[in-house]
Amino acid sequence: MEKTAKKTSSPYAGRIAARGHFRTLRLDTPFQPRIDALMKRNDWYSWGGYRAPNSLWDEELEYFAIRSQAALFDISPMVKYRIEGPDAEVFLNRVTLRDVAKLKPGRVHYTAWCDDEGYVLDDGTLFRLAADRFRLCCQERHLPWLLDSAIGFDVSVVEETEAVAGLALQGPTSFAILRDAGFAGVENLRVFDLSDFPHENGAVTISRTGFTGDLGYELFVPSTLALSLWDRLMEAGQSRGIRAIGYTALNRARLEAGLIVANADFSTAEHALRADRVRMPDEIGLGFMVDLAKGHFNGRRAIEAARTGKTLRHILVGLEIEGNIPADHAIVYHRKTREVGLVSAAGWSPLAKRNIAIASLARPYGDTVVDDLWVEIYAMRELKYEKMMKRAKVVPRPFIKLDRRTANPPADF
C-alpha cells in the first residue's frame, strides 16, 4: 500500500496522505480503553468510521444521566480542522454562512456551509481559538473542499480529527465536576465561550457548548492526553453521578433541544445521490445563519436567487404529535390524504412530557399551511403493524428550554 502511494506523483498526494482514516475500516478513538472497560452491552455503531457506543449499559439511565447528573460522551470522531493564518477570518467568511468577523476570539458559533448552488454541505461549530486561529468541527470530511476554498487566501487548513480527542461533559453537575477537577476559572465561561486550561504537560480547550440543550461543556485535548483527561473527570465526578453514555441517549437529548444532525435530518450536498434531496439553509431551519450583510460567501448568489424567486421547496419544522408512540420516519399528511413530508427524528420527551418530532415538509405545508397535519405511525406489535393516524401540530424548537444551560455563574448541583 505504502509503495503505491510513493510511486504516484499526484498533485493531490499531500491531501490523500492527510486523509488516511479510511484505510482502517473501524477506527478506535483515543478513549477506547476506558469505554471498552465500561461497555456492558457490546452495542456499537459506526460514527464516521469510528467504533462508537450506542449504549454502554442502559439507554434510559444514560439519558437521565444527561438530565439529572453528568454524562461523558466521546466526541473524538467528530471531524475537526485547524484553520490558521492571516486570512483565516476572511477565508471562513467566504466558506461559511455567518459573519465570522462578529465571532470574537474565545467564542464559538454554530454555522453551516454550502456549495455553489447554495445547498448545505454540512453544519458544525466554529471555535475561534485566537484572532487568526480557528477549529471547525463537523459531521463529514471536507478537506478537499476546504483546501480548494483556500486558493487565493493566506491560510492553512489541517485535518486534525485523529490528532485531537474530544469529550462532551453534559448535565447539571458538569460545572461542579470541572471545578472539582481543578479547572480554575471554568466558572467564568458563559455559553459559547471557550478557554484553555492546563492539563498534565499540555492544555485542554474547554468550551461551554454541547448538543443536549443542557448545562454542559466540550473538552478538546491532544490525543496523547486523552486518557489522563478522562480519568481526571471520572475521578472528580464520582460523587456527582458522572456516567459514560452512548449515542442513543444523546440523540434523545438533542431531539428535545431541537438540534438537527447532518445526514439524519437532512442530506448533505456531497452525499445526496438524488437531485432533489439536497437542501438550502432556509429549507432545514438554518436560514437565520445566512448573513447577507457580509461580503461574498459560497452559495450566496444561489440562495439570494432562491429567496427572490421563491423557489425554496422544503421546510424543516418541529412537531408535537398526539399520544406517546414515537413517530420515527413516519409520513406526514395534510388532511390525512395528501403526503407532504417525512419525520426524520422522533420520540417521547421525558422532560417536555410531549411526543415530539423533527420533520421536513414540502412548502407551503409547514410554512403557510400548518393546520390539519397528520402523521401515520406504523407500530410493529408482535408481527403486525398497528397503523395510527395521529394529529400533529407545528411547534417551535427547542422543545425544552433549561435555565441552567445559560445561567451565570453556572449552578453548583
Next chain:
Amino acid sequence: MTSSEHSRTTRWDGPAQDVVVIGGGHNGLVCATLLARSGRKVLLLEAASEVGGAARTEEFATGFRVSSIAHVVNRLHPDVVKTLELEKHGLDLTQAEPMPSLSLSAKDGPLTLTGAYGEGLIGASASEQAAWSVLRAQLFRYAGILKPFLSRRPPDLHGMSLAEKLALGQSALALKKLGKEDMRDFLRVILMNVADLLDEQLTDNRLKGLVAFDAVLGSHLGPRSPTSLLGIYYRLAGEIAGVPGAQMAPRGGMGEIVAAMTASAEKAGVIVRKDAPVGKIRVENGRAVGVVLENAEEIDVATVVSAVDPSTTFLDLIGTRELDTGFVRRVKNIRNQGDAAKLHLALDRPPQFLGVDSGGHRGRLVIAPSTDHVERAFNPSKYGEFSQEPVLEVTLPSLADPSLAPDGACVLSAVVQYAPYRLREGWEHGKPKFFKAIMSLLEKYAPGIGKSVRHVQFMTPADIEQRYRISGGHWHHGELQADQMLMSRPVFGAEGYATPIDGLYLCGAGSHPGGGVSGAPGLLAARRIMAMER
C-alpha cells in the same frame, strides 16, 4: 483596503465611461468597437505599449518585422470584417497573393496544396488527387454543419429563447439534409482521431502529415489522440473574403488587421489607453463596479469586459474571495498550458528549401512529412519533454512584403510543436537544446540556413505567457478540445460571456468559439452584452 493603500489611489480624470474593456488584443478591440457603436462610452485598457496582443507586427531585430504569434489568417469572421468596416479602414483581404500550403519531405520532395485548402494538389499521384478531392469535399461538408455553432452563443442549458431553439433546429435540419449515409458518417467521425480517418482515404504520407499537423496545430494532441479530427473542422469552418478554407498573410503582417480594427474602434469613439495594465477588477455586492490599474488609478464603470484569459481574469483580477469554490475549481482545471513555440529568424538572405520553387517559398511550408512523424513529435510532450524532431509551419513573409526586412534580407516565422509549457527540465535549460533541434531540422530542409541567421527571437509558451500576458502561454487561452468547447468554454458558469459577477463579461479567445484571429468571441460577447445590459 488599508488606509495607506487608499492614499496612493488616484482617479481616472477623463470623461465618465460606461464600459471598460481590459486587453487590446483583436477580440478586445472588436468588442469595444461594437459596444461603442451601440452608444456606450468605452474605454479600452491595454497593458502593453501597443495594442494587438498576440496579433501584432513587431520589430524583433533592427529592420526586421514579423507577426508576433499568429502569422497566418484563415478565419477572420466575415461579420467582423463587415460590421467593423475593416476594408474601409485599410484592410484589403484580397490584396495578398493566394498562399499555398506545402508539405515538405526530405525523401519525396514537396507536395503543394493550392487554392483554398487544396483545391489543387500538385506533386501527388492521380489516384491520390482523386481521393483527396473526395475527402476534401467531405471535410468541408462536415465543417459546414459545425460552422453555424461558431457564429453564435453556445446553447444555453438554462433555457433557450425561441430564436436560439430555431437556430439549433436549423443545424439539425442541415444534418438531415446531408442524407442518411453522410449523416451517419458525420456522426461516426466527429470525435474520431484524424490519423485513422486519413488512413481510411489517403495513401500519400506528405498529405496525411500536413492534414494531421493542421488538425493538431495549437493543441496538446497528437494525430492519434481521440477527437483530434475536430481541429481540422475548426480550421475549415474559417473563411477569408468569402472563401472557406482560404489562408493569407496580410501585407505588413498581422498588425495591419489590428491597425484597421484600431482605426474602426477610434472612429466608433473608443478611447484606447496603452501602458495601462489592470491590477484588479473592483467588485461590490457581487457586481463589478470598476477597475484598478497597477499604478493604483481607479476607474468606475457599470460594465467590465475582459479580453484577458479566463484564469487571469478570475483568479488574479477578480480574486477567489468573490467567487464560489466550485467555480474556482473549474477555472483552476482549465487546460491552458501551451504546447507550441514561436521562432523568428532574421536572415541575411532568403533560404532555399529543397525542391521548392519561388511561388512555394511564399506559401506555408509545413515540415510534417507523415502522420507518424507528427505523432512521434507529440509523444515526448506528454512527459514534459520537447520534440527531438519537431513539426513546424514556416512562413517567409518578407518575400511577399519586402517592407518587413532590409534589402536582400529575409524574415522567417515559424510555429513549432511540441513545446510543453511545463518542460520537466525547465525552459532555461531546455530552450537552447530545443532551438538546436529546430535548427538542425531546418538545415536538412534548407541547407545553409544556419549560416545566414543574423538574429533569433525564440519564444516558448513560458515566454509567450510573460510577453503577452496569457496564462499558460496558450494562443487559444485554453485547449480547444471537445471538453472545452461550446457551453464548456471556458467553464460552465461563464460560458455565455456573462460571469457569476454581475456586470463582468468575457470576450477573449478563452470564450466560445475560441482562438485564432477571428474576432468571433469579441463579436459574440458584444452582442450578448448589448442584449443583457440594456
